[in-house]
Amino acid sequence: MHIITVCLGNICRSPAAEAVLTRALDEAGIEGVTVSSAGTADYHVGERPHPSSTAEGESRGYAFTTRGAQFAVGDFDGGDLVLAMDSGNERDLLALARTPEDQAKVVRLGAFASDAGDGVRDVPDPWGAEREAFVAMYDQIEDAVAGLVRALQEDRVGEVVAAQRAPR
Numbered sequence: 001m002h003i004i005t006v007c008l009g010n011i012c013r014s015p016a017a018e019a020v021l022t023r024a025l026d027e028a029g030i031e032g033v034t035v036s037s038a039g040t041a042d043y044h045v046g047e048r049p050h051p052s053s054t055a056e057g058e059s060r061g062y063a064f065t066t067r068g069a070q071f072a073v074g075d076f077d078g079g080d081l082v083l084a085m086d087s088g089n090e091r092d093l094l095a096l097a098r099t100p101e102d103q104a105k106v107v108r109l110g111a112f113a114s115d116a117g118d119g120v121r122d123v124p125d126p127w128g129a130e131r132e133a134f135v136a137m138y139d140q141i142e143d144a145v146a147g148l149v150r151a152l153q154e155d156r157v158g159e160v161v162a163a164q165r166a167p168r
């Protein structure tokens, strides 16, 4: 299984989600799941993740090795789950999707969060914001990733994706 985390620029949120998910899978002993990240925009292709994102992430022990990449429609072929950080990312991904099968891979990360029962929250865009926004971003991502890991362990990912999609 391959999971792609997606935000707008691929320098703040999606590299953070990639790093958090990679370590959480490792700690949970889940094998056979790989993770990458991408942005819907091409603004930061080839760039290292944003210093505010890596600073907070490294303080939590995460490692950052990737460079900015833009999500391409062919990425649906290699991905089984495409995790959008916010509803704008989700809308852009659904617009790119070629088939119902592509669409069915797209879900907001917040669908796995502990507060998802109150409605799925976006991971807000922290670009240009103060350090506290990056702290809150990691807190939110870590919570949702823990939910995603549990859903993987309990084979409930498809159910969560379908439930988020249902009201459309």
Ligand code: 4NP
Pocket (backbone or CB within 6 Å): 007, 008, 009, 010, 011, 012, 013, 014, 039, 043, 044, 125, 126, 127
């Ligand atoms: P990200 O944050 O989508 O979490 O990587 C952003 C990074 C760059 C821009 C917007 C959001 N930008 O407009 O360049």
